[in-house]
Amino acid sequence: MDITIQDYLNILPLIIIAAGILISVVIEMYAKNSEKILPWFSIVIFFSAGYYALFTVNSQSVLFSNMIVTGGTANIFFFLFCFGAAIVSLLSIDYLKKAGIYFGEYYILLQSAVLGMMLLANARDLVMIFIGLEQMSIPFYVLAGFNRKKHFSNEAALKYFLLGAFATGFIVFGMGLIYGSVGSMSIDAIMTKFGDVSTNAVFIIGVLLFIIGFSFKIAAFPFHMWVPDVYQGSPTTVTAIMSTGGKAAAFSALFIALSPFFGDVSFNIFKPFLSALAVLSMLFGSIVAIAQTDIKRMLAYSSISHAGYMLIGVTSGLASGTAGVIFYLAAYTFMNLGAFGIVSMLEGENDTNLKIDDYINLGKKNPLIAGLLSIFMFALSGLPPFAGFFGKYYVFISAIESGMTWLAIVGVISSVISVYFYLRLVVLMYFKEGNEGINPTVSNTALLGVVIAALIVILIGLFPGSIIELISTFVI
Amino acid sequence: MNLEIILFVIFSAIAVVSSVLMVTRRNAIMSALFLILNFGALSGLYLTLHAQFIAVVQVIVYAGAIMVLFLFVIMLLRPADDKGLLEEHPKMKWFAIGIGVFIFLQLAFVILFSSTVGSIVQAPNNIEIGTIQSIGKELYTKYLIPFEAAAFLLLAAAIGAIVLAKKKFN
Numbered sequence: 001m002d003i004t005i006q007d008y009l010n011i012l013p014l015i016i017i018a019a020g021i022l023i024s025v026v027i028e029m030y031a032k033n034s035e036k037i038l039p040w041f042s043i044v045i046f047f048s049a050g051y052y053a054l055f056t057v058n059s060q061s062v063l064f065s066n067m068i069v070t071g072g073t074a075n076i077f078f079f080l081f082c083f084g085a086a087i088v089s090l091l092s093i094d095y096l097k098k099a100g101i102y103f104g105e106y107y108i109l110l111q112s113a114v115l116g117m118m119l120l121a122n123a124r125d126l127v128m129i130f131i132g133l134e135q136m137s138i139p140f141y142v143l144a145g146f147n148r149k150k151h152f153s154n155e156a157a158l159k160y161f162l163l164g165a166f167a168t169g170f171i172v173f174g175m176g177l178i179y180g181s182v183g184s185m186s187i188d189a190i191m192t193k194f195g196d197v198s199t200n201a202v203f204i205i206g207v208l209l210f211i212i213g214f215s216f217k218i219a220a221f222p223f224h225m226w227v228p229d230v231y232q233g234s235p236t237t238v239t240a241i242m243s244t245g246g247k248a249a250a251f252s253a254l255f256i257a258l259s260p261f262f263g264d265v266s267f268n269i270f271k272p273f274l275s276a277l278a279v280l281s282m283l284f285g286s287i288v289a290i291a292q293t294d295i296k297r298m299l300a301y302s303s304i305s306h307a308g309y310m311l312i313g314v315t316s317g318l319a320s321g322t323a324g325v326i327f328y329l330a331a332y333t334f335m336n337l338g339a340f341g342i343v344s345m346l347e348g349e350n351d352t353n354l355k356i357d358d359y360i361n362l363g364k365k366n367p368l369i370a371g372l373l374s375i376f377m378f379a380l381s382g383l384p385p386f387a388g389f390f391g392k393y394y395v396f397i398s399a400i401e402s403g404m405t406w407l408a409i410v411g412v413i414s415s416v417i418s419v420y421f422y423l424r425l426v427v428l429m430y431f432k433e434g435n436e437g438i439n440p441t442v443s444n445t446a447l448l449g450v451v452i453a454a455l456i457v458i459l460i461g462l463f464p465g466s467i468i469e470l471i472s473t474f475v476i
Numbered sequence: 477m478n479l480e481i482i483l484f485v486i487f488s489a490i491a492v493v494s495s496v497l498m499v500t501r502r503n504a505i506m507s508a509l510f511l512i513l514n515f516g517a518l519s520g521l522y523l524t525l526h527a528q529f530i531a532v533v534q535v536i537v538y539a540g541a542i543m544v545l546f547l548f549v550i551m552l553l554r555p556a557d558d559k560g561l562l563e564e565h566p567k568m569k570w571f572a573i574g575i576g577v578f579i580f581l582q583l584a585f586v587i588l589f590s591s592t593v594g595s596i597v598q599a600p601n602n603i604e605i606g607t608i609q610s611i612g613k614e615l616y617t618k619y620l621i622p623f624e625a626a627a628f629l630l631l632a633a634a635i636g637a638i639v640l641a642k643k644k645f646n
Contacts, residue, residue: 112632142636
């Protein structure tokens with residue numbers, strides 16, 4: 001095997017993040033005020049890696065003994081993770097001070113988690129998927145419990161760790177069965193031998209276990225029990241990256257594992273299972289979110305229902321569905337980051353100001369924040385001018401193309417239900433008499449991050465065609 | 477019956493018996509000691525598979541270093557002689573038996589009835605494949621990227637452990 005300079009240039013985003021982790025550790029060791037340097041250093045790292053990934057999106061190649069791929073959808077995911085993490089770093093600067101966890105290690109763990117997501121997204125081998133998954137999850141377990149003094153944060157970390165380990169067990173067992181039936185861990189080998197194994201019971205059970213394990217990670221319905229508690233207990237900025245980057249990375253791994261099946265009749269075996277997951281997640285998330293009084297829990301249930309919408313695109317088994325889900329993930333990453341960003345800005349000390357009722361009259365007290373939050377709520381509920389609408393549109397279209405119109409109809413019904421709780425927040429902010437509610441003090445860096453997220457949400461909503469075209473050219 | 481099969485039967489019998497004894501002991505230290513025995517038997521099995529380096533590493537790292545840590549922790553924490561989990565929740569026993577039987581049947585199905593696709597090649601019956609040299613070659617060529625990624629995984633885990641366990645932040 002010969003490794004050329006070009007190979008290293010192709011994996012430069014990975015190298016940048018990896019070098020960033022090592023340099024951050026050194027900075028943390030020697031610099032007195034590392035917690036002031038590291039956020040800006042991470043932003044530079046994330047931005048350069050993300051920009052380079054988008055810049056080289058056309059140079060598709062399979063590298064290092066078929067272990068990883070670069071270019072194409074992998075680079076689009078790189079861009080999502082890196083920009084998402086850059087926005088989270090901006091949000092974290094003042095949030096960590098407020099929460100009493102103003103430590104540099106936070107950013108090292110954030111970079112490690114992003115490295116894991118990137119390894120997941122460009123994996124071409126089950127070994128890489130496993131290592132990437134752990135590289136992503138272990139920093140998340142720690143970040144969830146980063147606020148060691150808080151009981152809730154500890155509970156969230158422990159719950160996430162135990163259930164996450166359980167899910168990893170499923171995934172590894174599934175990988176074992178896949179290896180047993182195919183004789184190789186490489187996706188390419190699975191593709192070439194697919195004709196022989198596609199009806200093999202062991203292989204199918206293996207893939208099914210794999211899907212179940214990743215359903216934990218994407219927070220789909222029967223495997224969602226950890227989501228509300230972990231999202232509520234973790235520091236808000238951690239929840240922001242967990243619910244966006246983590247979910248997108250898990251979806252990218254699902255696509256890699258299912259890619260041999262797409263376009264093959266044997267995919268029909270998984271369709272009932274996947275569509276049941278999708279329907280239950282959508283309806284459960286949307287209906288239970290209505291009853292929530294805590295905004296972080298509400299967004300957690302909304303995240304479950306969004307996993308359902310994205311699963312529709314997976315269920316279709318078409319290239320258009322895959323492209324639709326990637327588009328949806330891009331839109332969802334930035335709108336959810338924005339929503340959690342505003343929650344983290346308004347959050348007071350000791351978990352105060354997190355009730356939905358605390359947002360009453362925000363429109364009068366801070367019109368800018370209220371306006372931004374309304375944009376994110378409109379986008380999340382899928383109203384037309386914003387990014388969320390087109391995400392749902394492409395996903396539903398792919399369901400109709402694959403002859404599952406009923407799935408699209410259930411999706412539309414669920415969206416209509418979800419409009420209630422998203423718009424209730426907007427109504428509370430603008431149309432409530434009286435003078436109750438909180439007087440927020442707003443951090444400038446976090447505001448910058450939220451404004452960037454809002455701009456991206458609007459841009460994706462204005463030019464959905466060119467973005468979906470870009471994604472579609474890379475989805476086979 | 478050649479020597480290889482005799483050795484396999486001996487080592488696997490030790491492994492099975494010691495793992496059963498490990499989970500049924502009430503005393504945690506006894507369990508740990510049976511786990512060491514199990515690791516030793518496993519390393520014998522690795523030897524019969526021409527993986528002499530892995531066998532040695534198994535003894536040094538697992539049976540040696542890690543189990544010593546285990547024993548230290550058990551002795552330091554001195555778990556009280558409480559009722560076992562199964563005695564407190566008798567219904568869980570049936571659940572556990574059900575899962576165990578299910579996994580056993582699944583493995584039996586895989587081994588006995590499943591038609592392998594013919595892609596599984598018989599490992600070359602060669603003493604060379606288990607040497608440090610050939611393992612190193614594989615690690616630094618074919619598995620270069622996973623190897624480096626695993627290094628970062630360990631770094632992240634170490635930082636995480638320090639963050640969670642550090643006594644006081646400055």
